[in-house]
């Protein structure tokens with residue numbers, strides 16, 4: 001799962017760490033991927049210092065050895081027994097946060113995680129506060145996205161944008177992606193403004209708004225400062241927060257248990273073929289193609305699609321939706337495919 005918001009400082013890392021703490025306390029084998037170049041999640045998990053390999057190397061080349069070397073044990077494991085690791089964040093990951101990532105790039109983390117996901121029960125990805133390459137890379141590697149919002153006007157707008165962006169990516173590229181919903185962070189029950197914004201979020205997101213809210217508590221900052229999980233921090237406030245994160249985790253785990261829609265799975269396979277063919281193409285261009293529902297591409301335009309490999313045989317695109325056209329492209333024989341260096 002990814003924890004995201006298109007706005008900075010609303011509590012993505014706090015929620016990612018809170019959920020990691022809940023998963024750790026529950027005995028789940030957990031990996032936190034720190035995709036934010038600010039590396040706050042790594043810090044909160046006690047992974048501080050010089051590391052030879054980080055998530056930036058993984059995004060460069062998601063080879064088995066590199067992926068393994070970029071993952072270390074969190075110091076949380078010293079406080080309490082359990083299994084919690086972190087894929088180390090790096091300022092060098094900034095290089096991948098371009099506004100126009102290619103499909104090849106946004107697929108890298110998924111490729112990396114496919115090598116290790118059997119070792120974990122839950123992978124939590126902390127993302128930067130934008131919809132650039134890194135967040136999209138995180139979403140393509142995720143089944144679920146949790147959106148964090150503060151009860152303030154700009155956060156409400158950003159949450160709405162995030163939900164739309166997830167839907168766009170789901171339709172155009174990765175059908176298994178689902179928004180888990182929106183959770184309100186830094187809630188102050190006494191604040192009229194907060195009550196008003198919470199109400200607004202409720203009207204906007206309906207059942208997609210989590211019924212639990214995370215309150216503003218200094219305890220959170222103390223636990224983060226000490227690089228300790230909130231579940232082991234003393235005091236009533238810490239216990240209350242731990243319970244909230246337990247609830248959000250239960251909700252998340254339950255959403256993974258929902259019966260898989262066979263049609264969706266089939267679509268998923270097709271889409272991943274399409275994505276491979278489209279690798280190297282600009283992601284926005286592909287998503288735009290999907291959004292042109294009313295105007296199917298002409299034969300000539302299809303033939304002119306800049307595919308990275310092989311010849312394109314003409315097909316009759318009449319009456320085909322853009323997605324069907326992409327599927328047709330996926331079923332073409334592309335004989336001159338060069339083996340992908342990273343998959344070899």
Ligand SMILES: Nc1ncnc2c1ncn2[C@@H]1O[C@H](COP(=O)(O)OP(=O)(O)OP(=O)(O)O)[C@@H](O)[C@H]1O
Nearest residue numbers: 008009010011012013014129186215216217220221
């Ligand atoms: N519920 C809360 N109560 C008190 N402090 C909080 C709470 N949530 C977050 N904070 C504090 O607010 C600051 C920003 O939170 P956090 O780093 O989690 O946000 P973020 O969305 O990850 O930020 P960025 O966009 O920079 O990655 C941190 O200092 C954090 O400790």
Ligand SMILES: [Mg+2]
Nearest residue numbers: 012013036040
């Ligand atoms: Mg953060």
